[in-house]
Amino acid sequence: MSYALQDTGTMLRRNLRHAQRYPGLSLGALGMPVIMILLFGLIFGDTFSNGLGGGGGRGDYINFLTPGILLMSIASGTMSPAVAVCMDMTEGIVARFRTMAIFRPAVLTGHVLGNVILTIVSLCLVVGFAVLIGFRPNASVGEWLLAAGLLIAVTVALTWFAIALGLTSKTPESASNIVLPISLLLPFLSNTFIPLDAMPSGIRWFAEYQPFTPIIDTLRHLLLGTPMDNGDGWLALAWCLAIAIVGYFWAQKNYNKGTVA
Amino acid sequence: MSAAIDVIGLRKSYDEKLVLDGIDLNVAEGTIFSLLGPNGAGKTTAVQILSTLVTADAGEIRVAGHDLHRNPEAVRAAIGVTGQFSAVDGLMTGRENLILMADLYHLGKQQARRRADELLEQFDLIEAGKKLAMTYSGGMKRRLDLAMTLVGRPQIIFLDEPTTGLDPRSRHSMWTMIRELVAGGVTVLLTTQYLDEADQLADRIAVLDHGRLVAQGTPEELKRLAPGGHIRLRFTSPDAFSLAGQVLPTAVPNRESLVLQVPNDGSVHALRYLLARIDDASLEVDELTVHTPDLDDVFFAVTGQPTEKVAAK
Numbered sequence: 001m002s003y004a005l006q007d008t009g010t011m012l013r014r015n016l017r018h019a020q021r022y023p024g025l026s027l028g029a030l031g032m033p034v035i036m037i038l039l040f041g042l043i044f045g046d047t048f049s050n051g052l053g054g055g056g057g058r059g060d061y062i063n064f065l066t067p068g069i070l071l072m073s074i075a076s077g078t079m080s081p082a083v084a085v086c087m088d089m090t091e092g093i094v095a096r097f098r099t100m101a102i103f104r105p106a107v108l109t110g111h112v113l114g115n116v117i118l119t120i121v122s123l124c125l126v127v128g129f130a131v132l133i134g135f136r137p138n139a140s141v142g143e144w145l146l147a148a149g150l151l152i153a154v155t156v157a158l159t160w161f162a163i164a165l166g167l168t169s170k171t172p173e174s175a176s177n178i179v180l181p182i183s184l185l186l187p188f189l190s191n192t193f194i195p196l197d198a199m200p201s202g203i204r205w206f207a208e209y210q211p212f213t214p215i216i217d218t219l220r221h222l223l224l225g226t227p228m229d230n231g232d233g234w235l236a237l238a239w240c241l242a243i244a245i246v247g248y249f250w251a252q253k254n255y256n257k258g259t260v261a
Numbered sequence: 262m263s264a265a266i267d268v269i270g271l272r273k274s275y276d277e278k279l280v281l282d283g284i285d286l287n288v289a290e291g292t293i294f295s296l297l298g299p300n301g302a303g304k305t306t307a308v309q310i311l312s313t314l315v316t317a318d319a320g321e322i323r324v325a326g327h328d329l330h331r332n333p334e335a336v337r338a339a340i341g342v343t344g345q346f347s348a349v350d351g352l353m354t355g356r357e358n359l360i361l362m363a364d365l366y367h368l369g370k371q372q373a374r375r376r377a378d379e380l381l382e383q384f385d386l387i388e389a390g391k392k393l394a395m396t397y398s399g400g401m402k403r404r405l406d407l408a409m410t411l412v413g414r415p416q417i418i419f420l421d422e423p424t425t426g427l428d429p430r431s432r433h434s435m436w437t438m439i440r441e442l443v444a445g446g447v448t449v450l451l452t453t454q455y456l457d458e459a460d461q462l463a464d465r466i467a468v469l470d471h472g473r474l475v476a477q478g479t480p481e482e483l484k485r486l487a488p489g490g491h492i493r494l495r496f497t498s499p500d501a502f503s504l505a506g507q508v509l510p511t512a513v514p515n516r517e518s519l520v521l522q523v524p525n526d527g528s529v530h531a532l533r534y535l536l537a538r539i540d541d542a543s544l545e546v547d548e549l550t551v552h553t554p555d556l557d558d559v560f561f562a563v564t565g566q567p568t569e570k571v572a573a574k
Binding site: 013022092096097098099102258259 | 312313314315316329330333334335337338340342344346347348349350351352353357361364365366367393409410413
């Protein structure tokens with residue numbers, strides 16, 4: 001079983017080298033959330049802050065916005081591993097890996113770990129830019145660590161799920177489309193940009209019960225000390241666990257489809 | 262000699278389409294065995310099954326002494342596969358590709374590098390080793406692909422159409438490499454649709470057609486199956502061509518290319534007789550070639566169809 005770690009490490013190195021040689025995908029994943037935080041924080045911030053009430057102005061809105069944008073960075077970052085696994089599967093190299101005596105989940109786990117590393121960089125960038133434009137969290141070190149842990153858990157869970165989706169796709173183009181519900185729909189139809197009260201009732205119902213909302217709430221609670229309106233931290237963790245388990249087993253099943261496991 | 266690959270009753274269908282219809286194979290250690298057949302005969306599926314990539318529907322399969330269903334990992338540890346489609350990582354250099362393989366065989370850092378450099382030299386890729394594999398030509402990719410297969414020194418190597426799409430020079434250098442492998446004690450199972458390739462390389466050949474083995478034996482044995490050879494007569498003028506058709510009624514004509522195929526065993530006696538008849542009729546023959554039976558004839562003899570026709574379907 002020590003080979004499990006060794007093989008996964010080998011695959012991780014391969015994926016990091018890909019990110020370095022073909023930086024288009026990863027740079028897009030890094031740049032998009034930064035643009036979002038600047039766009040919504042600086043340009044729409046004054047107007048949107050009216051919807052929050054309390055009269056705190058742009059600073060308040062940036063505080064409200066940042067946890068959601070962190071989650072959005074994770075979500076939009078799932079596109080590149082989905083496309084990357086799909087590209088892998090369409091090329092002969094994975095067929096080669098599957099005829100070799102290597103730790104079976106290593107290929108996919110390498111993609112997940114590679115994306116976790118990339119996403120951590122992306123999250124640090126977003127926090128950095130958010131602080132620059134007025135994000136003022138009041139979290140203790142412990143709360144920061146919990147928030148970081150939750151963000152990583154979400155990243156692992158969503159990446160496994162996106163990889164499972166990428167494996168069902170025949171072409172890299174369809175892989176990038178099939179993850180759109182995760183990377184676009186869930187972040188927008190949640191309390192990322194506006195509070196749930198401000199939404200029309202149908203969308204509000206969806207936003208209330210979808211996984212991103214309790215996760216964003218938990219992050220706001222940890223970073224800013226806001227009250228928990230929709231569920232609690234345990235619900236957020238339960239969502240992560242459920243998505244991770246479904247994603248992991250679905251991905252393994254797709255990867256081993258038709259082969260002698 | 263013990264068997265490197267032993268297959269009894271292998272079957273596989275995709276949905277309704279039967280791809281392999283009960284195949285038996287026995288490949289002796291240290292030999293080259295060729296699965297020969299046109300496109301769509303089931304060669305690639307057979308290799309995919311024997312290399313653990315695809316599950317069979319039925320059949321007993323032992324590879325390197327291990328039962329493939331019960332112990333696929335032991336089979337994987339013993340084999341190397343170079344598929345029809347390039348299995349190199351385009352975003353890595355040739356050397357990095359080889360080191361990646363060495364890492365997956367757990368060779369250790371020092372030895373991984375040494376093995377990579379050794380193979381780069383052996384496959385004439387020292388300069389190219391520093392460049393990304395996506396920039397390689399077809400022949401270079403194929404060489405790197407084979408080199409990657411050899412990193413872990415497999416006992417059994419599957420080569421699925423290793424020379425398809427290569428230029429003649431790359432093809433011959435690939436043949437030389439394959440011969441060298443077997444000289445080193447490795448067993449090779451090779452699929453090909455080129456009859457001369459099987460004839461050149463293989464100790465034994467199995468002819469696969471529509472998922473069935475229609476013939477099996479040494480190249481010599483298979484050639485003996487073919488019903489003699491023929492003599493090709495090419496004409497320049499249509500008149501001479503049609504006159505020759507009347508003089509030689511047993512010949513098979515091809516009007517478009519003005520070629521007659523006259524059944525003939527190629528003996529001096531038969532040849533002299535044919536030439537005498539050509540002289541008697543004062544036929545203007547542009548070109549005469551003696552065609553001794555080869556694997557094309559074998560394929561025709563055992564399947565009733567010329568290979569080109571099947572391949573064109």
